[in-house]
Amino acid sequence: MSVWVTEEVMRRALRFSCRRSLWQPRGLQVMTSVRDASSPDQPLSHIWSTRQSQTLLAGNLVSPVRYYFQGKIHTEGLEEKGRLSAQPSQSSFPTKIQPTETVSEQTLKRIPFYNKLEGCGSPTDVLDLTTQYLPTNLQISNCLMHMWGTTKKMSEEQLRYELQLMFEHPEFDKLLQMAMKGAGNMRSKDLTYSLLAMVKLGVPQRSLVVQVFLRTCQEKMNKFDEKCLSILASCLDHMDSSPNVNALKEGMRLIVDARLPSIKNVMALQTMMRLVGKDAPLVLKKKLERKALSMTDQFSLPNSQHMISIMATMGFYSKPLLDICSKKITENIHGIPFNRIFMVLRACKELLYRDLDLLTTISDNIASTMDIWSTKQVVLFLSVFEQLAFCPTALMEAFAGRAMANSDTLTLWELLCVLKAYSFLNYDLQDHRQQFLDNLSQALDSYLSKMSAPAVLKAVYCLCLLGHFPAAPLEHLLQSSILEQLSPTIPKLLRSQERMFQTVDLCLRLDRPPLPRPLTVPPSVLGDPAPCNRSVHPRLSRALQDALGDGADGTLQEAVVVENFYLTDGVITKPLPVTKGSSPAGEESSPAESSQRIAVICVPQSAFCYGTSHPRGLLAVKIRHLKILGYTPVLVTEQELESVSEEERVAVLRRRIFPEHQGADAEPKTD
Template sequence: MNHRAGSFLWNLRQLHTLVTTIRTVRLYSLEFCRPNIVYSHWNPRNLLNNFDNGVQSSIRYLVQDSLIFKSGDDSFQIKGISTVTVPAVDRLLCLRRLSFDSKHSPVPDDDLKKMNEATYEDVLIKKPKPTPNKCRELSQECNSLVDVLDKYSEVPRYLSNNYLSAMWSIAKRMSEDQKRFEKQLMFSHPSFSQLCEQTMREAKVMPFNQLLFSLHAVVKLGIPQNTLLVQTLLRVVQMKALRDFGKFSTLNSQHMFEVLAAMNHHSVLLLNECSKMVIDNIHGCPLKVLINILQSCRELRYYNLYLFKGIADYVATTFDIWKLKHVISLLILFANLGFRHTGLMDLLKKKVIDEPDCLNIKNIVPILHVYSSLNHFYECQAQEFLKVMASAVTVYLYHISSENLLNAVCSFCMMNHFPLVLINQLLQKDIINELLLSADMKRNVGKLHILAACLKLDDNPFQNTKDLALPQLPSTPLYPNAKVAEVLSSLLGEKYFSENVQLPHKYHIDFEIRMDTKRNQVLPFSPVDLSTPATNIQRVAVLCVPKSNYCLDSAHPRGFLAMKMRHLKVMGFHVILVNNWEMEKLEKKDAVKFLKTQIYSSEAFPTGGVNLQSTH
């Protein structure tokens, strides 16, 4: 089974070349399932207009230059040849959202149950057993894709995977232009729909290796993933992979992540099972394999705290045996996934402090990025760590690119550290001009705005320097927080808070409240000059925060949020964080109670038993 599973993974890894969404398609007569049924009054405009009606409309499946319709009686038919423009319908056609565990699966559950019960011998009774070289014979006898379909139309002597594999073998020998022309002829051939139908029938009972060859050939021939044919093959490969998962080796499970990422297929069931097997057998696993797993998780947007913590714990306990560059690569992936493992990051920090010679021009900027983006530094060793890092950058000051110098300085500023030599070098007019003329100008301007905010608001020697003349960034879209606004209106009254407040340095707060300095009483909101706030007024900033602003599965704010909170306090605000996902779960009365405890100080309540969780 390990050999078969390995073959399964190798073949699936080849499926990364997929056809993108097609806007203009040609309509051909495919007659997928009951060719004798034809609708003479078919109107493409009416069907497209009713596309979003999931109850009454037919379900559509794109096949490169073909449009296939599945009606309620499981028949497929298209009449005539015409051209229509298909609107973008990613909601229905996107593979990521077409989960195999969804109720919208193209294969009924009853049929899937029969798939597991059926045996391959059921097919052999009706069809002669093919020899291993049938695909090769077909590809040698035929010169085009249509030739293979012509042979299939005479008498279907072999299983469908032989014809599909032969067609792909022939297509590989063609030029790109010839391949495109041959595919158009293939899709319009009257026997193509019959071959697809046979493939879907045989998928239920096809052996694993033949199923994989069929899936590989179908995708390589240009049939998109969101078609009924490909979805059927994918589902059968999955519900079988899960059934035989106990026979997979550890290596099979490790490579499954890369396979699914290459297919852009987010299968939670398979990923969860593979994660468990990887962690249960992690000892002795090469770090490069673990890095590939995390890279695949990022591509699939698969966040498994059990997997991440298991990998980080293993690397932390075996820290001394790994090359530093591999540990840093691992931490970069963790940072991109929003995962902060304090033990592993503390080990790297200690190594940097104890062995500063381990730092070089390739690893300095990535290390700074990881620690600043995850907001990982403590007072006990923070300054020592930051000074060592600043000294290392200074050594390479005249060998580092302008972009990397900007990245390093921006990371230092986010961690509230301001190395004099580095900032002076960055603020040179020629370097600023180079950054503003770079191909990555928009990103550079964003980082320069962060630098300007830190130099003005934080305690540093550069506060009196003149403002940087920077281009203005486009305004970010504002997302209404209707529920929080409703709760504040119920709790305080509409005239006692302001919504969507813009502040200097491109900072935005969702709601502002004004209170007395003891935060016992809310004051009415009036448009006064806030440049010099009154000493008897406490400004309160309410920030509605998504999960992505925290480290994974924790209440630890990530770098930009932590810096924003620090700067808001410098501006005179008391900061309250409201977690969007938690607020949405609360009933209105519970939401009112929660915000009341956040806004008012403990002295404002008659009893001291209230559990306050306000963020300071």
């Protein structure tokens, strides 16, 4: 019995001794840190305050390359931090062997902290929890990450309120103080996660605590694994340029360059590619491209998907690599989830990369599996296809059926996206066109009272491009109360609104829609006509003059502006061929009736839907209005002018302007 009592006394003495050795220094370090970070008269809030952080950092920022390579902190205000970093970790046990009971008890003591942390629903809940415990370095990192995690699903208003409470909470300063004190002893993952959480929570980037973490990352960067580097890269993406941020970015590029030859798997390579960022030197991007091309035989389907999005992250266009990835995706399109397909399309848009087989395959696959996609998902696909200037015929045909059957379930955002996609891509549903547009118009009527003035203008503008003129939206747009709200101060936005109003005005005057009462666009919102500064393409000008020869076949006017809005590169007036019995004897036809006006328009390839000769919305309405005004539009692409010889250009123009001379060989004038 006495032996048992003696052993129990020894155990309790050991526990007390361990607790004392673990807790007592931590309290002393906090006091020292407070004394170093600010004078006794200054509040702790200065640790993260922008004004104070700028004062503390003024004149102390050394060259970022020196920070990275030397791995030291040279400012006097941070010398104490370096000395403290050399001390044993606060969150670790003493190096001496400890009794098993002590370790198990300490582990059990930590469990309630994490259980309570999981139950915290806001940043202030976490801060309240820190008053009950003195967190270790790991727990500090977990607290910061959980605080950020609780804000992710908050509404904008709730987030603003919670962040204000967080910054005003007295424990927030103490938590940042402890984080700054323990930064040098944190594990690499905890260090990078803590920095990311602070940046996401809005801690000022120039504050002392953030700068300490940035400099500590510089010291430890050579020991970072791929995950830590990836977390750090995500953090730096959300930070403004500064000496320490730039130093870390440069350091990551040096690490990528150094580790590149040893990379053996695709996932590691893609992590390195994501780290370099858009402003990396082109030489480094080329090295990564060569490495990726040498490993294409290892590419899986997910690798191919991520490679395209990573190239968008890098801001690097590599057609060989993009083509390989596109082919892989095209061959395995079935079963790819929405997020990944959409991610690929968005990346293609950012890179200005379009592969006809890839886009067509994605469109056809979505159309054939329409039932598994929600309306929001399909609308997102339509929107990104429109941004790529690609007309997904199968998808637009399939979705039109769903939209006609359930137009009343479309949200306002979905409705506006659908109108924009169908109008800008100039898609004609033919037999179902009128029903489709009528149903969308009825759905739009139900939202008019809730829509902002710019949204009403965009909706009416899209309907006008489609040649559809419902009375209710037009009348609502032209109300004085709506027009008064359309007075932007940004010149670019103002010019955009004026162009939309000018198009609506032309449609009302030229298309002459049957409306309950006449409507006109007030001159005050039309602005001044855009000055015609664009000159006629010199090659087109020479080819037109050569095609007309001596002028016997017609007369040419160059750079003609029609209706003070539409610019035509040339208008050719030629006599109509006289046919037997074309006019009664003794009657003379007027000059307009006896001649034909041909409007020659030079257009970029971007004016057509990608991979086709189908004109997009703006060009389509221009062609429609020119025909109403009695012109015969003839389109010539810039690519045609650049890619053929002068003789071939003249021959092409003569075939299109004088088809009667060519017989069966004549080409269509417009799509």
